[in-house]
Amino acid sequence: MRRSLSLGRAVIYFILIFGSLGMSFPMLYGIVGSFCDFADFAARPWFPMPTKLYLENYTILFTPRFTSAVQTWLWIRNTLIRIIWYICITGTIAVLAGYVFARLEFRGRNTAFLYLLSSMMIPGIVFWIPTYVIMARWPGVGGNDWTGQGGKGLVDSWPALLITGWVNVYYIFLLRQTFYSIPLDFEEAARVDGASTLRVLKDVYLPMLKPTLTVLVIFQFVTFWNDYQWPLIVSSGNREIWTLALGFQKMLFVGASAKGLVGTAVIDYPFSFAMAVVATAPLIVLFMGLQSYFVEGVQGFALKG
């Protein structure tokens, strides 16, 4: 009995260790590969080993030598602006709406909530085209006249990257559930002291909402750090407002040409690995630091939703 049990554990560890290594292999490969030059990379394709300290792939990404093409710092800045904006706006709306649905009595509450929920069933693709048209035909901006004709509208400009997606029903739902879990006594005590609703939200609830809001912050961070589809549709023509994912996606050939291989169809793989490392590393650091919140967030969507 004991022997078969320990054999079972050996099998468990065997599968787990090799499975986990298999999952990490592409990333380990990419990290190591990003420190290789062409020769080192070609020497051992099954697992590249840098023979010297070679940082050129990262230098190309981060030095202003190639500003015309690679503007990593600018794209990181753009991405961070969007992240902060979306954390603030979806967070504020989710807290307010969550409070309204959890705590206030009014006619039409369920109807309003169902109305908001209805969009969860609809795939994001449905919004692409009409929203793109709304952006392109926005009256009075980007050379458009008041009927929305003539110019580009909001396409390829900052507002197009900031104006959509403020209402996130998942987070409203999550916040509502959190409000339900907080006893009413705290609010009543504050009300007796004459606190207004905003004051109650700010002083009473906000400290207690911190775990849920942390989940919101990290998931919005990941979402908008990686956001690619909407920036691709709406900002491809203006590299000044590209986000990191879009900018890097369009930069595949820059590495080879920066190293003097102009005019060839060669893709610089070590360089592309370096891009992937730069684009992923912040999220992995975030994950390692806040692993429990990630787990809670993933569950929150399933168990409460």
Add this chain to the structure above:
Amino acid sequence: MTALTTRAAPNLELSSRERFARWRRRHRQPFEAWLILGPILAYYSFFFIFPVVANVFVSLTRWTGVYDRPIWVGLENYRKYLEPPYPLTLFNTLLFTVTILSISTALAFLIAVLLNEKVIGRGLYRAMWYIPTLTSAAITSQVMFAFISPYDGVFNAVLKALGQKIVIWTLRPGWMRTFVIGYSVWRGVGTPVVLFLAALQGIHPEIYEAAMVDGADYWRLLRYITVPLLRPMVIFVLITGTIAGFQIFETVMLITAGGQANVASTGGPHGMTNVMLLQIYKDAFVSSNLGRAAAGSVITAIILLWFTTTNMRIMSRGQVER
């Protein structure tokens, strides 16, 4: 009569402002609720509901380019969906969804059950399975070309090093589909692992202990306790996974792009990996055929709505039976 006047009198003396303040106090909750919800619902109607309705109208028109005038064509766009390349894109979408979902659900279940045993370093394993989910799909699927490039990719370099003949992966539909599936499983399996593990840890140990007292062995415990109790979570993973699977887009586009910027040629070889969303994207933003693309997204939405509602009905029926 006197009572009426005395009761009405203070009201008459009040200024309209004070009366409003009173009304507000009495109706504080509905007032505040609609004060907050009003703008949110207005925004939501404009950016979420209006596009959905508008999309249906656009799908009934021929509309080539944002600045042209849409021409009413009825169901023509939908009829076109019976002709190539659309049936193939539907087939590929279904193929990818079913294979990716079944592989990653089964794999995630296995890993979660193993992690639920008292293993050392559980958090580390879980992190290793979840981290691919965090990577940017756009960038990592593009980097995948480093492995599958027929000229200088890693796979062929390994084949050469082993003295084998190289394979032109990009011309082999089977291989390209395999790569798309493999990549998607790699990037997508982390979430179900976390979810299944959480559900497993939510099962009370007493249930297992009671069953073990009754003489159940490991496999019976798995079959008669773990699997049924995990059913709601499995269904959740299947529903969300299907919705996500149907929206597979940038993965296919960038893996099959071969590092080229030319979107029109993606989904290859010969459209054999083309999926619905990629075709919608091409229709809308490469061929400027907005009506056709809108029809595609309406079809996608209908399939998904039908699927989700059917599933939820099955799920609720299951709960009633239990």
